Amino acid sequence: AVTLTAFAPAATADPITIRYAHFGANRGGMGDNMNWFKDQLETRSNGDIRLDIHWGGSLGAPADVPRVVGAGLADMGTIVSSYTPGLLDLYEVGNQLVGPSNLWVAQQAIYELATTNDAVKQQFAKNNLEYIGNFNAGAVQLICKAPLTSLDQLKDLKIRTGGPYTDVLKRMGATTIAMPQTEVYQALSTGLVDCNQIYHLAIEGFRQYEVAKYVVELDFGLVMAYGIIMNKDLWGDLTEDQRKLIREVADDLNARVVSDHLARVGSAKAKLSSDEKEYQVIYSAPPAGMLDQIKKHGASLADEWIESVNAKGLPAREVADEYQALIEKYQADFDKNGYPWEANKGTN
Amino acid sequence: MDPTTLAIAVLVGLLILLFLRVPIAFALCTVAIIGMFLIFAWPAGQPFNPGRALRPVQAFLGTDPFSFIKTYTFTMVPLFIVLGHVAHRARFTTDLFYAIRILLPRLPGGLAIASVVGCAGFSSISGSSMACASAMGRIAVPEMLKFGYSKSLATASVAAGGTLGSLIPPSLVLVIYGVFTEQSIGKLFVAGIIPGAISVLAYVVTIFLWVRIKPNAAPENHITSTSSEQIKAVLNMWPITLIAVVVIGGIYSGFLTATESAAVAAAIAIIIGFLLKRLSLEAFLEALQETAYQCAIIFVLAIGAKLMVSFVGITNIASDLVIWTTEQNFSPALVMLMICVLYLVLGTFLDAIGILLLTLPLAVPIIESLGYDLIWFGIVIVKLIEVGLVTPPVGINVFVIKSVVGDSVDLNQIFKGAAIFILADLVVLYLIIVFPDISLLLPKTMF
Amino acid sequence: MIRFRFSGRSAGNTPVERAVGCVEQVFLKFSMLTIVILLALICISVLGRTFFNWPIPDDVVLAENLMPVIVALPFAYATARRGHIEVEVFTSWLPQQFLKPLSAFAHLLALLIFSAILWCVWIGVLKDLDSGQYYEGELALPVWPAKLVFVIALALFCLRLLMNLCEDLGLKKAPEIQQPSEHLS
Ligand code: NA
Ligand code: NA
Numbered sequence: 016a017v018t019l020t021a022f023a024p025a026a027t028a029d030p031i032t033i034r035y036a037h038f039g040a041n042r043g044g045m046g047d048n049m050n051w052f053k054d055q056l057e058t059r060s061n062g063d064i065r066l067d068i069h070w071g072g073s074l075g076a077p078a079d080v081p082r083v084v085g086a087g088l089a090d091m092g093t094i095v096s097s098y099t100p101g102l103l104d105l106y107e108v109g110n111q112l113v114g115p116s117n118l119w120v121a122q123q124a125i126y127e128l129a130t131t132n133d134a135v136k137q138q139f140a141k142n143n144l145e146y147i148g149n150f151n152a153g154a155v156q157l158i159c160k161a162p163l164t165s166l167d168q169l170k171d172l173k174i175r176t177g178g179p180y181t182d183v184l185k186r187m188g189a190t191t192i193a194m195p196q197t198e199v200y201q202a203l204s205t206g207l208v209d210c211n212q213i214y215h216l217a218i219e220g221f222r223q224y225e226v227a228k229y230v231v232e233l234d235f236g237l238v239m240a241y242g243i244i245m246n247k248d249l250w251g252d253l254t255e256d257q258r259k260l261i262r263e264v265a266d267d268l269n270a271r272v273v274s275d276h277l278a279r280v281g282s283a284k285a286k287l288s289s290d291e292k293e294y295q296v297i298y299s300a301p302p303a304g305m306l307d308q309i310k311k312h313g314a315s316l317a318d319e320w321i322e323s324v325n326a327k328g329l330p331a332r333e334v335a336d337e338y339q340a341l342i343e344k345y346q347a348d349f350d351k352n353g354y355p356w357e358a359n360k361g362t363n
Numbered sequence: 364m365d366p367t368t369l370a371i372a373v374l375v376g377l378l379i380l381l382f383l384r385v386p387i388a389f390a391l392c393t394v395a396i397i398g399m400f401l402i403f404a405w406p407a408g409q410p411f412n413p414g415r416a417l418r419p420v421q422a423f424l425g426t427d428p429f430s431f432i433k434t435y436t437f438t439m440v441p442l443f444i445v446l447g448h449v450a451h452r453a454r455f456t457t458d459l460f461y462a463i464r465i466l467l468p469r470l471p472g473g474l475a476i477a478s479v480v481g482c483a484g485f486s487s488i489s490g491s492s493m494a495c496a497s498a499m500g501r502i503a504v505p506e507m508l509k510f511g512y513s514k515s516l517a518t519a520s521v522a523a524g525g526t527l528g529s530l531i532p533p534s535l536v537l538v539i540y541g542v543f544t545e546q547s548i549g550k551l552f553v554a555g556i557i558p559g560a561i562s563v564l565a566y567v568v569t570i571f572l573w574v575r576i577k578p579n580a581a582p583e584n585h586i587t588s589t590s591s592e593q594i595k596a597v598l599n600m601w602p603i604t605l606i607a608v609v610v611i612g613g614i615y616s617g618f619l620t621a622t623e624s625a626a627v628a629a630a631i632a633i634i635i636g637f638l639l640k641r642l643s644l645e646a647f648l649e650a651l652q653e654t655a656y657q658c659a660i661i662f663v664l665a666i667g668a669k670l671m672v673s674f675v676g677i678t679n680i681a682s683d684l685v686i687w688t689t690e691q692n693f694s695p696a697l698v699m700l701m702i703c704v705l706y707l708v709l710g711t712f713l714d715a716i717g718i719l720l721l722t723l724p725l726a727v728p729i730i731e732s733l734g735y736d737l738i739w740f741g742i743v744i745v746k747l748i749e750v751g752l753v754t755p756p757v758g759i760n761v762f763v764i765k766s767v768v769g770d771s772v773d774l775n776q777i778f779k780g781a782a783i784f785i786l787a788d789l790v791v792l793y794l795i796i797v798f799p800d801i802s803l804l805l806p807k808t809m810f
Numbered sequence: 811m812i813r814f815r816f817s818g819r820s821a822g823n824t825p826v827e828r829a830v831g832c833v834e835q836v837f838l839k840f841s842m843l844t845i846v847i848l849l850a851l852i853c854i855s856v857l858g859r860t861f862f863n864w865p866i867p868d869d870v871v872l873a874e875n876l877m878p879v880i881v882a883l884p885f886a887y888a889t890a891r892r893g894h895i896e897v898e899v900f901t902s903w904l905p906q907q908f909l910k911p912l913s914a915f916a917h918l919l920a921l922l923i924f925s926a927i928l929w930c931v932w933i934g935v936l937k938d939l940d941s942g943q944y945y946e947g948e949l950a951l952p953v954w955p956a957k958l959v960f961v962i963a964l965a966l967f968c969l970r971l972l973m974n975l976c977e978d979l980g981l982k983k984a985p986e987i988q989q990p991s992e993h994l995s
Contacts, residue, residue: 040723041724041727041728042545043545067679070724071720071721071723072720073676073721074677075427078430082422086418086419087419087422088422194620195436198538198621200538201548201614202617204549205615205616205617206616221548222541222545222547
């Protein structure tokens with residue numbers, strides 16, 4: 016008989032240190048999420064699994080993370096699919112400008128899709144990647160220098176955009192400008208752009224409220240293809256217990272990132288809309304008809320996107336349908352039960 | 364092999380290669396790649412197994428150099444270099460320096476002082492020290508050499524002046540720092556103004572003293588002129604004045620981003636040059652050719668510097684040093700001193716932005732917990748890592764100047780001259796650290 | 811000061827050398843042209859945005875992708891002129907016959923290192939072609955072309971490093987064009 020121990024990978028018995036590539040800083044919401052993930056892995060494994068986070072993209076630019084992790088330069092990493100469109104098309108279904116506005120619903124739907132759908136998993140595997148968990152950046156908002164009160168204003172506005180919103184806002188008459196988020200502060204302050212597409216929390220992080228005071232709460236357009244990937248070989252080398260533990264932490268990460276995000280958005284809005292001279296940001300709903308137009312153009316863009324991915328021989332239609340079905344399932348669950356963390360608060 | 368030993372071995376290897384006259388770019392690439400290879404082939408406590416390193420190193424080499432040269436903000440570098448060459452060939456800069464000679468005939472080292480002030484002006488349109496040094500190197504160094512300035516003074520004053528690029532707003536380094544630490548970028552920019560001005564002053568005093576002690580370094584200027592000649596000289600400066608007005612005006616009124624300003628400035632210089640018939644097609648092509656040549660030299664070097672940063676990053680040695688510093692129960696002042704020394708040491712062989720990425724995630728929480736102001740620390744850090752741009756063995760600004768002057772000036776002549784300016788930098792650093800209000804006075808007036 | 815003559819042809823002792831020199835010139839001119847394109851791209855986009863509400867779509871992505879063309883294509887040209895910056899202070903007192911082996915050593919190192927980089931980036935090109943990865947933006951520009959330019963530039967660079975190595979080892983004579991720079995002031 017073959018002795019299995021001779022072939023067992025060396026890594027399984029010893030404590031392992033996972034080298035993690037993260038593009039962002041060790042601060043703010045994402046920094047806390049990353050540190051939470053690290054702490055949970057380390058405490059629940061009694062130190063058998065250690066996470067060595069390399070911040071600030073020092074192990075690879077955001078666009079290089081899939082290759083860097085697939086090759087084992089890093090063992091795990093944060094993937095932002097909008098930096099690598101075309102690489103993991105089927106996972107990118109979570110970035111299309113359709114779907115829910117409810118973060119918790121979207122978070123559960125994309126997580127279930129990426130952990131269970133064979134086609135999605137296969138595309139990760141093809142890049143020697145194992146999908147582990149999901150983050151999210153929240154819904155897209157606009158921050159503007161002046162109030163946005165009617166749709167007609169759009170044609171006079173220069174808006175810094177990215178992703179599907181570029182096409183959508185252009186179709187709605189705006190002038191769209193591409194620019195790194197780090198340059199936007201100055202561009203807003205000088206009036207080079209009138210508005211910027213951004214997430215609630217990034218307004219605070221990039222301090223754009225200092226130079227633009229009007230936030231139009233579109234609250235639509237979730238970027239969900241944003242998660243944790245691991246080197247597939249290393250994943251295979253882990254013991255069954257280690258894999259189970261990582262999955263459990265990733266499961267719990269879902270509730271953690273969403274509840275934390277909502278709490279942070281709440282306090283950021285409270286802070287930025289306060290009377291303090293530094294803040295005084297005014298939050299308002301989008302002008303009448305704007306969301307309908309966005310949804311209309313967004314849906315047709317999503318269709319075009321599905322066609323183009325189908326043309327590559329990938330089952331984009333099926334994956335998109337399954338994602339929608341999952342969204343409906345979790346929306347129904349949410350309508351009935353609300354947020355689990357709030358329910359727990361009630362019963363305890 | 365444990366990472367610390369490896370990192371030390373790599374540094375020693377780098378010095379040996381440089382000693383053996385291996386071009387700096389090749390030496391950096393070689394040791395960084397070997398270091399990266401050993402990290403994976405020979406992890407601490409495990410046997411040597413080269414096969415294990417192949418795929419990670421392949422991914423490293425397949426991504427790191429390419430992603431690095433393809434960075435948007437680096438588009439400034441070739442554009443500012445073109446601007447420098449065109450302004451030189453169309454003699455706009457000759458007019459500028461002629462006017463300075465005529466207006467300030469008695470000032471010892473007047474052209475060097477003018478160059479430093481010119482660097483400060485350039486810094487207010489360029490966000491990067493490398494871009495600043497490359498354009499001013501082309502503009503100012505030949506003028507100084509032409510009038511008999513010592514090679515050391517002529518090159519070092521521009522290498523040092525170039526470091527103002529990150530201190531005087533706009534500044535890429537401060538933007539990265541602001542994003543990392545969630546500090547107001549606007550406040551950081553404003554905080555850099557007075558320290559920037561003090562640095563200019565310190566450089567001017569340095570040049571003044573240098574020339575006083577060694578009068579040969581800057582031959583006396585015997586030019587005499589009438590007031591009408593002076594007025595004419597000032598009026599002749601209009602092309603360069605126009606470029607400055609359009610670009611600075613464009614940035615501050617919102618037509619241009621800092622990156623775009625480089626293209627617009629170069630375009631205006633080219634157009635005026637052709638319209639005034641001071642730039643022939645041949646001269647323009649020569650300017651482009653020199654720019655391409657210089658970009659190649661600078662970016663091979665920068666790739667080497669980037670690979671080195673990635674290697675040091677994966678060893679965790681920079682963050683380990685930061686943690687070690689704080690675990691020694693030193694007083695806050697001593698921790699601060701240790702961190703300054705650490706940044707100066709890292710600056711000798713690592714690139715500025717690389718240092719920020721490697722150290723900020725750990726250094727900033729520590730600084731914050733000690734009760735220091737993060738805006739102030741940002742200015743201190745910029746000043747510290749800018750010193751690294753002119754220290755051997757890896758001094759990017761010095762290399763940039765060297766790529767302009769070619770064989771006519773020895774690399775160590777530039778480093779030697781820069782050492783004198785580093786003394787001035789240390790004085791300025793001391794002032795910035797001891798009197799935080801130098802940085803914080805202006806931001807406090809905001810909001 | 812280094813000052814270049816704007817001469818199209820380069821000399822060489824063998825047809826291979828002349829061919830490589832020729833390709834170097836062509837690459838150099840591509841780089842020069844691309845500098846002008848970059849400049850025009852940004853200026854036109856600024857003008858379009860300011861006066862016509864029409865910036866060039868994906869101008870940032872386009873500008874980024876021009877960078878490898880500008881900086882990498884002249885690698886070989888600069889190396890042919892032995893322009894890479896060295897620390898001379900330790901070795902400047904050595905007689906000429908000791909410098910040749912040192913230079914050969916440096917070129918051998920560089921040849922090994924940059925062929926490795928070339929190979930690894932080429933694998934990246936194949937991966938990008940296979941996945942169809944592109945840049946986010948209206949034009950959905952594919953990732954591979956700029957990377958391929960980088961590979962081609964590195965290939966010529968490596969060839970030139972090999973030729974410099976042969977020269978240092980005395981296997982071939984240095985062509986006349988090695989001293990193109992005249993020193994001003
Ligand atoms: Na600046
Ligand atoms: Na240095």
